[in-house]
Amino acid sequence: MTTMMRFENDLPGVDIFVCTADPVIEPPMMVINTVLSVMAYDYPPEKLSIYLSDDGGSDLTFYALLEASHFCKYWIPYCNKFKVEPRSPAAYFISLSDQVDANQAEDLVIIKRLYEDMTNRIETASKLGRIPEVRTQHDGFSQWDSFSSRRDHDTILQVLIDGSDPSATDIEGCVLPTLVYLAREKRPQHFHNFKAGAMNALIRVSSKISNGQIILNVDCDMYSNNSQSVRDALCFFMDEEKGHEIAYVQFPQNFENVTKNEIYSSSLRVLSQTGLKYGCPVEDVITGLSIQCQGWKSVYFNPKRKGFLGVAATTLPQTLVQHKRWSEGDFQILLSKYSPAWYGLGRISLGLQMGYCTYCLWAPNCLATLCYSIIPSLCLLRGIPLVSKGELHAYQTRTHKNFSESSDEGHVPPFNSQSLPKQEINQNWFK
Numbered sequence: 001m002t003t004m005m006r007f008e009n010d011l012p013g014v015d016i017f018v019c020t021a022d023p024v025i026e027p028p029m030m031v032i033n034t035v036l037s038v039m040a041y042d043y044p045p046e047k048l049s050i051y052l053s054d055d056g057g058s059d060l061t062f063y064a065l066l067e068a069s070h071f072c073k074y075w076i077p078y079c080n081k082f083k084v085e086p087r088s089p090a091a092y093f094i095s096l097s098d099q100v101d102a103n104q105a106e107d108l109v110i111i112k113r114l115y116e117d118m119t120n121r122i123e124t125a126s127k128l129g130r131i132p133e134v135r136t137q138h139d140g141f142s143q144w145d146s147f148s149s150r151r152d153h154d155t156i157l158q159v160l161i162d163g164s165d166p167s168a169t170d171i172e173g174c175v176l177p178t179l180v181y182l183a184r185e186k187r188p189q190h191f192h193n194f195k196a197g198a199m200n201a202l203i204r205v206s207s208k209i210s211n212g213q214i215i216l217n218v219d220c221d222m223y224s225n226n227s228q229s230v231r232d233a234l235c236f237f238m239d240e241e242k243g244h245e246i247a248y249v250q251f252p253q254n255f256e257n258v259t260k261n262e263i264y265s266s267s268l269r270v271l272s273q274t275g276l277k278y279g280c281p282v283e284d285v286i287t288g289l290s291i292q293c294q295g296w297k298s299v300y301f302n303p304k305r306k307g308f309l310g311v312a313a314t315t316l317p318q319t320l321v322q323h324k325r326w327s328e329g330d331f332q333i334l335l336s337k338y339s340p341a342w343y344g345l346g347r348i349s350l351g352l353q354m355g356y357c358t359y360c361l362w363a364p365n366c367l368a369t370l371c372y373s374i375i376p377s378l379c380l381l382r383g384i385p386l387v388s389k390g391e392l393h394a395y396q397t398r399t400h401k402n403f404s405e406s407s408d409e410g411h412v413p414p415f416n417s418q419s420l421p422k423q424e425i426n427q428n429w430f431k
């Protein structure tokens with residue numbers, strides 16, 4: 001924290017990249033809630049630029065962002081005034097308890113009303129599939145006139161808020177962060193490389209507009225849950241001793257609709273000049289690995305208050321597609337030029353190599369898992385013992401002893417004597 005205060009004036013420019021790809025799977029309301037949550041970071045607004053990459057090339061998403069560019073003029077001062085957490089409006093309104101401070105109540109009614117009106121307009125437009133009168137009021141929409149399909153169109157680039165324009169202020173007269181919409185050019189004959197392609201287009205565009213030293217990447221389904229995350233992550237980069245070695249800071253991917261932490265997620269990264277790697281469905285893993293192989297360090301940062309919260313895949317088909325992509329992608333890395341097994345040799349530590357290999361072997365590991373689940377069942381059906389008699393006897397004696405000891409101490413034994421042999425057999429399967 002002291003480091004932060006000392007360097008307040010030297011804070012670097014931060015460019016935040018939000019990616020979206022489909023207005024149906026990723027509804028515009030969700031996208032702008034994520035955008036608003038990152039626009040409201042506790043960070044000097046003149047040093048903050050937010051870029052939305054829309055691979056869906058949807059005028060509905062653009063319309064929603066236009067609405068957000070108006071709403072943020074109320075939302076950001078409200079967040080600052082009442083130290084709001086989290087700063088995604090939808091998540092904030094849900095988290096509110098009934099008891100609100102008397103001096104806040106009035107402002108809350110106003111902001112909630114504005115949010116609901118905006119939601120109605122956006123949802124009506126989504127339902128109708130067309131944009132209301134505003135279409136004629138903003139010339140940005142004219143870029144869709146020549147739009148033939150999401151796979152075949154020119155670049156659509158609109159600066160919705162220009163942070164360097166002194167008249168771009170919120171209702172209190174404070175400067176606003178820059179806000180940019182980008183649907184990169186797409187042609188059927190050129191492969192678009194999914195998110196990696198979108199991110200690299202954003203790197204090129206942002207370098208001409210704000211050229212921030214630091215890039216923060218969030219998926220549109222991951223809103224910021226902590227207004228301090230940018231400052232927190234910068235502490236690692238600005239550390240006087242180790243800061244210069246650090247390429248990226250990684251936050252865990254936490255989901256609102258599941259309880260346990262997922263394994264990896266992209267959240268805050270510095271990208272080298274080369275940009276994100278192509279040709280791999282898990283661009284984040286291969287890019288991270290290649291950065292580390294160049295000698296850079298990374299930080300895994302898992303603060304108590306979660307930095308980002310997202311929505312995990314909810315249906316079985318969605319989950320299967322996602323897991324197939326991850327396991328295939330990871331296996332592809334193992335066999336690629338950038339394999340942690342040989343490319344990583346001598347470049348990264350053995351522990352890190354092994355860590356990467358655990359994930360890269362996720363797909364082939366299904367064979368071992370299959371054996372573990374089929375063989376014992378077959379053995380049991382055919383009456384083939386899985387443990388020798390001697391082992392079983394020794395085990396039963398031990399079980400009995402444990403059982404009496406724990407009973408003597410007055411504790412409830414953890415398992416009953418019937419279930420214990422099963423536990424042991426289970427363990428044997430996995431040995």
Ligand SMILES: O=c1ccn([C@@H]2O[C@H](COP(=O)(O)OP(=O)(O)O[C@H]3O[C@H](CO)[C@@H](O)[C@H](O)[C@H]3O)[C@@H](O)[C@H]2O)c(=O)[nH]1
Binds near residue numbers: 019221
């Ligand atoms: O052509 C595309 C496809 C996807 N996306 C965006 O990329 C992000 C991730 O895509 P998604 O389909 O939601 O994949 P997930 O499996 O949810 O993403 C996880 O896995 C990806 C691959 O490892 C990482 O890039 C993500 O950060 C990580 O959250 C989303 O914001 C999409 O909008 C694009 O911008 N363009």
Ligand SMILES: [Mn+2]
Binds near residue numbers: 219221
């Ligand atoms: Mn996702």
